[in-house]
Amino acid sequence: MAEDETRYRQAEGLEITHVPDGWVIYQETSDRVHFLNPTAVLVFELCNGRHTRAEMAFILSAAYQLTASPADEVESCLSEMLAESLIVPCPSS
């Protein structure tokens, strides 16, 4: 099966505030507040239009010196952020 080449970017209109243990994000369109823990913040930051899911998992693995790939965790995190419209897929080039 071909590798998923989808990349993501952060949605527009998010108001982000840093707190000691993560980020608080206010989304004006839905009038919802989200809290991202440091790992979710890292995934969110990697949603800059340049990284695929597999690349994100690789970067997290290196950052946290993990022995196993966190592919499932990245998948779950991206799914939640997509469901909450915090990120959107980039149009394929």
Next chain:
Amino acid sequence: MPVILIRTLTREFRIHVDAQDAAGVLAYIETRPQICGPALRSIDLVVRRVGGFYHLALPDGIVAEGTASHLLDAIHQATFKSFVEEVPGAPLIHGASIRIDGAPILLIGATGTGKTTLALRLVERGHVVEGDEHVAVRASDLVARPRTLRVKADSSRFVPTLATEILAAPSIPEWNGSLIYSVSPAIGGNPWQIAPILAPTLVFLEPNHGGHTVAKPVSVERAFGCLMAACLMPNGKAEAAARLRRVAREAQAWEMSLGDLEGAEKHLNRIASSAMHLH
């Protein structure tokens, strides 16, 4: 001429009333705590009888005319607006601010959870109550909104030593005709003082009518969620939510299923003692 005093955090509204009957109604919103901080700025307002109604020119060019009850609503709105202006960007937690042996505790819960009755019980036992409606989360501390306790007649039976004073306090009728009383936290003999709150313990109340009171610690995540659900948010919600996150993260937090008041008091004493050891 009777004068009704209503203090907010930086202002003292002095409402001069030229009619005794209107003064009796407006006494309900009299609010006279000692406010820690700079001297309050006085704002003099005059209620005049005009025909069968009353007239009051409020700050910002607002004019209220009508019955004494109508003026009471207008003054209430104006003083609440004043308080909100004094705490810019602050989310308002729906809760009571109390101090047990000096340890600040917020009792947080929706209307009907027993917050006011518990606050009264604590007043009766000599503890400090600053307010039981809103607590503003400022950038570096918290502060209670100056407001009297609003007590239903039925609640007075839970605090027998205060019942006579409660039932003599200024009152207004509710929609169903029963009276609700405006009771100063000074009723128990302690001065009513409002001071900045640092590192409070959070206690989220749930009603357990007729049962025993039970308390259990809760996680930061749960505390943050409960705070978000119990807040009035200002504009600038991300910053406001970040303030709540900091409070949740730095506080000890508990959930209290509020049944018997004696049990609640015991739990709160234990919680306060635990907080004092931590600090």
